Amino acid sequence: MTKKATQNLHRNPNTPPSLCHSVQTSDGYSDILPGSHSHSRSQSIDQSPLTSDHAFQMSPEGYFAMPAAYHLPPPPHMPLFSPYEIDIKTERQIFVNDVPTRKDSTISTFSTFQPPPSVDLPGLPADSWVQQDYFESSRETFGEEGDYDFLDLRQSQMTPTQRAVIAVDESDRPLLDHFLKKVVKLIFPILDANQQGSASSGVVLPALEYNRCYLHCCLSIAGVHKKSTERNLDSEQAEKIEDDIVRHRYETIRELVDALDKDVDHPQILDATLAMIFFQCCVGRPDDATPDIAWHQHFNAAFDLAKKLELPQAVTVIGSPMQTQPPFNMTLTAWIDILGATMLGRSPLFADTYRELNLAHASLGLAELMGCDDDIMFLISEIACLEARKDDGMAEVMLCQYVELLGNQIGRSELAAGTIQSAISATGAIDSRQLCTNMTAIFRIAARIYLCTMVPGYSATSPSIVNLVVACTEAMNFIPAGAEGFDKSLVWPLLIAGSVSTPDSPFRPMFADRCKWLGDLGECGSFGRVRQVLNELWSINDAATASTTISLDPSAMSTGGSESAHWRDVMRQRKWDCLLI
Numbered sequence: 001m002t003k004k005a006t007q008n009l010h011r012n013p014n015t016p017p018s019l020c021h022s023v024q025t026s027d028g029y030s031d032i033l034p035g036s037h038s039h040s041r042s043q044s045i046d047q048s049p050l051t052s053d054h055a056f057q058m059s060p061e062g063y064f065a066m067p068a069a070y071h072l073p074p075p076p077h078m079p080l081f082s083p084y085e086i087d088i089k090t091e092r093q094i095f096v097n098d099v100p101t102r103k104d105s106t107i108s109t110f111s112t113f114q115p116p117p118s119v120d121l122p123g124l125p126a127d128s129w130v131q132q133d134y135f136e137s138s139r140e141t142f143g144e145e146g147d148y149d150f151l152d153l154r155q156s157q158m159t160p161t162q163r164a165v166i167a168v169d170e171s172d173r174p175l176l177d178h179f180l181k182k183v184v185k186l187i188f189p190i191l192d193a194n195q196q197g198s199a200s201s202g203v204v205l206p207a208l209e210y211n212r213c214y215l216h217c218c219l220s221i222a223g224v225h226k227k228s229t230e231r232n233l234d235s236e237q238a239e240k241i242e243d244d245i246v247r248h249r250y251e252t253i254r255e256l257v258d259a260l261d262k263d264v265d266h267p268q269i270l271d272a273t274l275a276m277i278f279f280q281c282c283v284g285r286p287d288d289a290t291p292d293i294a295w296h297q298h299f300n301a302a303f304d305l306a307k308k309l310e311l312p313q314a315v316t317v318i319g320s321p322m323q324t325q326p327p328f329n330m331t332l333t334a335w336i337d338i339l340g341a342t343m344l345g346r347s348p349l350f351a352d353t354y355r356e357l358n359l360a361h362a363s364l365g366l367a368e369l370m371g372c373d374d375d376i377m378f379l380i381s382e383i384a385c386l387e388a389r390k391d392d393g394m395a396e397v398m399l400c401q402y403v404e405l406l407g408n409q410i411g412r413s414e415l416a417a418g419t420i421q422s423a424i425s426a427t428g429a430i431d432s433r434q435l436c437t438n439m440t441a442i443f444r445i446a447a448r449i450y451l452c453t454m455v456p457g458y459s460a461t462s463p464s465i466v467n468l469v470v471a472c473t474e475a476m477n478f479i480p481a482g483a484e485g486f487d488k489s490l491v492w493p494l495l496i497a498g499s500v501s502t503p504d505s506p507f508r509p510m511f512a513d514r515c516k517w518l519g520d521l522g523e524c525g526s527f528g529r530v531r532q533v534l535n536e537l538w539s540i541n542d543a544a545t546a547s548t549t550i551s552l553d554p555s556a557m558s559t560g561g562s563e564s565a566h567w568r569d570v571m572r573q574r575k576w577d578c579l580l581i
Contacts, residue, residue: 166208172219175244176208179222182229186282186525190371190439190489193432203328213255213272217279220248224290225283228524245290252276253293260301267329270305273298274332281579282488282525286532295579296344299336303349306333312353315364331365338377339492339581341384342450345391345568354381370581371439371489375413380447382406387454396456403455410448415441420478430480438478439490445472446493449500460500460541460564472497473507482517491526491580498534499567503542530580537570 168176180200185192188199195202207214223245227238256272259265277295306312311330334350341348348354357364358378367373386394386402415437423435449468452458459465472493479486487494494511501507515522515531522528541564571577 166215168215168219172244172248175219175222175226175248178226179218183218183222183225183279183283186225186488187279188369189486190432190436191369193430193435193486194368207268207271207275211268211271213252213259213268214275216248216251216255217272217275220245220252221275221279221283223248224280224288225524228283228285228288229520242290249292256301266305266309270302270309270329273302273305274329274336277302277336277579278332281581285524286529286576294577296340296577299340299349302333302336306330306350312350316353316356316360316362326363326365328365328369331369334364334377335366335370335581336579338381338384340579342380342387342492343568343571343579345387347385347388348381351381351385354378367436367440371436371486372443373413373436373440376410376440376443376447379406379409379413380443380450382409383447383451383454386451390454399454399456403451406451407448410444410451413444420475422478424480435479435486438475439486442472442475442479442490442493445475446496450496453500461502465500466502466505469497469501469505469507473505473510476510476514481514483519483521485517487514487518488521488525488527491530495530495533495567495580498530499537501538503538503545508538526578526580529576529578533567533570533576533580536574537565537567540565540570 166176184200184204188203191203192199204218208218223241227233227241227245233241252272256269259269276293277298280292280295306329309329311327311333315326315330334354337348337350338354354364355378358375363374364377365374366377383406386399386406390399420438420441421434423431423438425431445468449465449472452462452465452468476490479490481487498507498511511531511534518527522531544564
């Protein structure tokens, strides 16, 4: 409690200040930020008080007048004291007409420095079912903070008969087994760190049982993963897997179109549509040539479905007696919407909703789902809105004022010194709260870099940009690496920081090491794709630095730094239409 109070009272003295040295704005900044605006607000962007001061002048370098990046100490390997791990098993059983139907069992873990009693508890034998069931049912490490319940998840329980519950043809049984054993654990690693097993029991399994469209989507994703990871397949096996992928993709689209034509089963359609967008980010290699529909075309349908289901209205009343948890699908939609908008250079489709949530200091559950606090994600949404307005021809004076405003807001969310620490306890368990704190810090740095690239005359070699990249590199030391780590959950900030890293930046060797520790996993999914984008971008910009020319078609260049290509230019030129989150 003392530590939390200290964090709230003190700011990090080494925190880089806002992008401009001026008086901070009021907390109502979101009412005047660019993007799509709510009709409930009377003040338009053209009537903003920020536009009245035409004497506002600041040199481009003034926006980068920040001190050197703070240096984080290396993560401690072992704390001074080792807490005891206490496991509590809770069982519940559902009866229908006095007949038992389903039995659920969950185990929560918390830490304490008080040693366990040396004698057996009354009524419990020394070798009781508590210990036996725990060690037999799970070999995984549970999070330090235990069982969270921030998102509105449906609950199912993996049982030995689960395969029989999911109706699937025998020819597709190997794909289903592959999906449950290999793919599920790749989908929502942060959610699993916060709520052990929630990705399977609360999201995937219920949909597999009752949603045929979702099932076909997952089977196609299993085929993509199998094709990309099993390199020793002969030509006949590879051809069969390719046929399975195409067949299940066709079935997914066919059932989607049929349901849309009948205007029924909207929640199930949204489940399947979001799965087609997001699951593809977790599997496959960058050179996969299997034809597919672009993710943003799927998302346009998801946007319409979310509006029809009134999910934005549901999240704006969080905290009311009838609505205490954000719907999972709206949280997942927001994740795709905000970071996907940065892929396309447009405003998020639900920008007004995020703005209202930000003003109300409400949570959408993003930290629990993907690792970054809501306030930073909402600021990234505002920056994306600003970029869209900039591309539409916003005046430089107004652009600079908005950059100043958003820079101040990022600065207000900075953490106190010493907040970023190792997320691994002495027992090797993941402290999920600390993990989200560390990941939020990296997203915060990436958001500031993203904002800085919009300042007229920005340069990747500016000392402040270099310092921000160094800060991001050092913060990565506190993210568990390797196959069981969380690098794959930081694709977007790695893209933003890596895109402005110079040849002598410590970011590049750090990134190379993380790729090496990931092994084959570093070549698949969004991580493998961002690795390909960065390598291509570095090759182009490093050659341009040496020859003062850029090899990309000038007509394809976006409005970035004058001496370097933008990562979006590379993706557009190479026709890489993928979602990097």
